[in-house]
Amino acid sequence: MATAIKMPALSPTMEEGTLAKWLVKEGDSVSPGDILAEIETDKATMEFECIDEGTVGAITVPEGTENVKVGTVIAVLDGDASDVGGADAGAEVKDVPGEGKDVGREAGSEGAQPPEAKPAPKECANDPEIAEGTSMTSVTVREALRDAMAEEMRADDTIFVMGEEVAEYQGAYKVTQGLLDEFGAKRVIDTPITEYGFAGIGTGAAMGGLKPIVEFMTFNFAMQAIDHIINSAAKTNYMSGGQMRCPVVFRGPNGAASRVGAQHSQNYGPWYASVPGLVVIAPYDSRDAKGLLKAAIRSPDPVVFLENELLYGKSFDVPDVDDWVLPIGKARIMREGSDVTIVSYSIGVGFALEAAEKLAGEGIDAEVIDLRTLRPLDADTVLESLKKTNRLVVAEEGYPACSIASEISAICMERGFDYLDAPVLRVSDEDVPLPYAANLEKLALIDAERIVKAAKKVCYKD
Numbered sequence: 001m002a003t004a005i006k007m008p009a010l011s012p013t014m015e016e017g018t019l020a021k022w023l024v025k026e027g028d029s030v031s032p033g034d035i036l037a038e039i040e041t042d043k044a045t046m047e048f049e050c051i052d053e054g055t056v057g058a059i060t061v062p063e064g065t066e067n068v069k070v071g072t073v074i075a076v077l078d079g080d081a082s083d084v085g086g087a088d089a090g091a092e093v094k095d096v097p098g099e100g101k102d103v104g105r106e107a108g109s110e111g112a113q114p115p116e117a118k119p120a121p122k123e124c125a126n127d128p129e130i131a132e133g134t135s136m137t138s139v140t141v142r143e144a145l146r147d148a149m150a151e152e153m154r155a156d157d158t159i160f161v162m163g164e165e166v167a168e169y170q171g172a173y174k175v176t177q178g179l180l181d182e183f184g185a186k187r188v189i190d191t192p193i194t195e196y197g198f199a200g201i202g203t204g205a206a207m208g209g210l211k212p213i214v215e216f217m218t219f220n221f222a223m224q225a226i227d228h229i230i231n232s233a234a235k236t237n238y239m240s241g242g243q244m245r246c247p248v249v250f251r252g253p254n255g256a257a258s259r260v261g262a263q264h265s266q267n268y269g270p271w272y273a274s275v276p277g278l279v280v281i282a283p284y285d286s287r288d289a290k291g292l293l294k295a296a297i298r299s300p301d302p303v304v305f306l307e308n309e310l311l312y313g314k315s316f317d318v319p320d321v322d323d324w325v326l327p328i329g330k331a332r333i334m335r336e337g338s339d340v341t342i343v344s345y346s347i348g349v350g351f352a353l354e355a356a357e358k359l360a361g362e363g364i365d366a367e368v369i370d371l372r373t374l375r376p377l378d379a380d381t382v383l384e385s386l387k388k389t390n391r392l393v394v395a396e397e398g399y400p401a402c403s404i405a406s407e408i409s410a411i412c413m414e415r416g417f418d419y420l421d422a423p424v425l426r427v428s429d430e431d432v433p434l435p436y437a438a439n440l441e442k443l444a445l446i447d448a449e450r451i452v453k454a455a456k457k458v459c460y461k462d
């Protein structure tokens, strides 16, 4: 099968580059790791590595070409230009699935992709009631997050957003689209690349009575700011004896994306969820992204709001109601079942739902729980389900050790021991820094198949 090789984004801000030199020619055999070309940006000259195996069938952009847009097909493996869109080869690829210009996203990369979006269940026990006949609008998770911020900002002028590229560029992932136009530069603020600085300003502003929303370009970069989140924001209420609150929201993408390497592919859910004083939310779909972000902005305590880059472009229904706000700390049952419970959150929910469909085909009826909030954790909903199914698997896109899955497993052992007919199993990423190579990345991340396998094992049907 022909594979299009596209102009890579070699830095978060790269939009185009010069194809300085080809190091392979048509007819050459290539393997993963071979250097295909040298690409020049205004910052540096970088080597472009091959991630596939094959024969160079066509070079569609000659060396020396300047201003080649990221995503342009520059060569074809095992085929020619007509196999990858003919006239389009060599032209800019405008329709990169899911994203526009995202941090580190390499157009055409083949890393982890979330399963197709599925509609959320119509009713969730703890959610506000949706009146019969209420219409639904399908919106992307990205739009849902923006709508949540915009609605809250309209209602409360103490709310402001700040972070790298949130204003003029409208967000590295376009989540703050339209906010600068509507609310102006005083409330939508571009910061320098100083996570420690602007997380501190946000925390201080919250202590002083404002309601900041601090966007991190990804939570990986919040490592720079973690002292303010944990030592300042999380402790304020406790250390002031309740005299001072800190209503700040720290939000941004979290977890593995697609081929952005070990330092940009980490799930901080378990880290923050271990800290008393923080609220930690990790939504899956648009209705939760909107309803929970609105709740987070209204929270009197600091919230770490973990989004997922791969879900930003997915569409799900959101109820057309004036003020869609969801309760913090309540899990939801995404699919009812009686044989095994699969607990997950964020992107893992999509994999869990996919696994449940596959299990149904094999006669295993799985219940899927979306935790939604990681702190406070809704242990009761998990235990109620365990009471019914007696078997439980936790699916988590993250490291296995000291994880949310470990926590759920402990809760089931401590409070649900008598209900268990099998050990709780954790399905997590491999216990390694996420590999960059596409084939290894795929092997390291969770998927529906692994969840199916674990579910069958706890049902003693493997």
Ligand SMILES: Cc1ncc(C[n+]2csc(CCOP(=O)(O)OP(=O)(O)O)c2C)c(N)n1
Binding pocket: 011, 012, 013, 043, 164, 193, 195, 217, 221, 224
């Ligand atoms: C701590 C941290 N925050 C944010 C980023 C994302 N990031 C990577 S490059 C970049 C822009 C860098 O701009 P500049 O410092 O002007 O350097 P340039 O690459 O333009 O020379 C950003 C925001 C990062 N890698 N690390």
